[in-house]
Amino acid sequence: MEKSSVFFSRNVERQAQIEICRSLQGVKVVKQGKYLGLPMIITKTNEQIFGFIRDKCQKTILNWRNTQLSQAEKEVLLKAVTMAMLTYAMSCFKLPVRLCKDVNSLIARFWWGEGKGKTKMHWVSWKKMTTAKKAGGLGFKDLQSFNKALLGKQIWRLLTCPNLLLSKVLRARYYPKTTLLSCELNGNALWIWKSLMSAREEVQRGARKQIENGKSTRIWEDAWMLEESKDDMEDAPLQWDGLQENGREY
Structure with a gap:
């Protein structure tokens, strides 16, 4: 019970909240927060709430830009680290389409690299990159699918x-x-x-x-x-x- 907490909607009266907490052996009331890295309450502004996923992916990729990596090393990092960071959240919630596109763009820019502060040309589309290797693609996951x-x-x-x-x-x-x-x-x-x-x-x-x-x-x-x-x-x-x-x- 000491690891437990309870969340009430704004429709629950204050006295009812006190009685419920007392019956639950003094469980504490919690407001908006995170559990296992995910927000406990999702409001209509879900794109803002899930923004931490985009920020986390961006921070991780920025840390790799200062290192000399081959294309094979980039592929391993993107598939084993960046995309794995999204798996738990995607198992519970449908991520906004805009967020998925932003993460796809981050991955694509890192894959093709930068030169003189500018992003290099993307020689193939992201759809081609998400195609299976046996079909001529690179095997990256399409995040929405x-x-x-x-x-x-x-x-x-x-x-x-x-x-x-x-x-x-x-x-x-x-x-x-x-x-x-x-x-x-x-x-x-x-x-x-x-x-x-x-x-x-x-x-x-x-x-x-x-x-x-x-x-x-x-x-x-x-x-x-x-x-x-x-x-x-x-x-x-x-x-x-x-x-x-x-x-x-x-």
């Missing part, structure tokens, strides 16, 4: 692990009487839920429901499979936007 893939992986986890605390909380809050793939998006939902819902369509295209007792299956709306087709799907990969997981049923 990678962001959507990571969020889709979280949706898949909610579907296949319904007994997790996170699954129970989100189900009670957003889809108590329906399913994750068919619930409607509430306009006043939290940013993390809106982020997850932005990747739902990609998961729906690859997911199939295994028929058991059939009580929760809508025969005309849900994508489902018969029991005898389970073995055929066992080794089939489920893919969306570059993310690949072993075929599973929910």
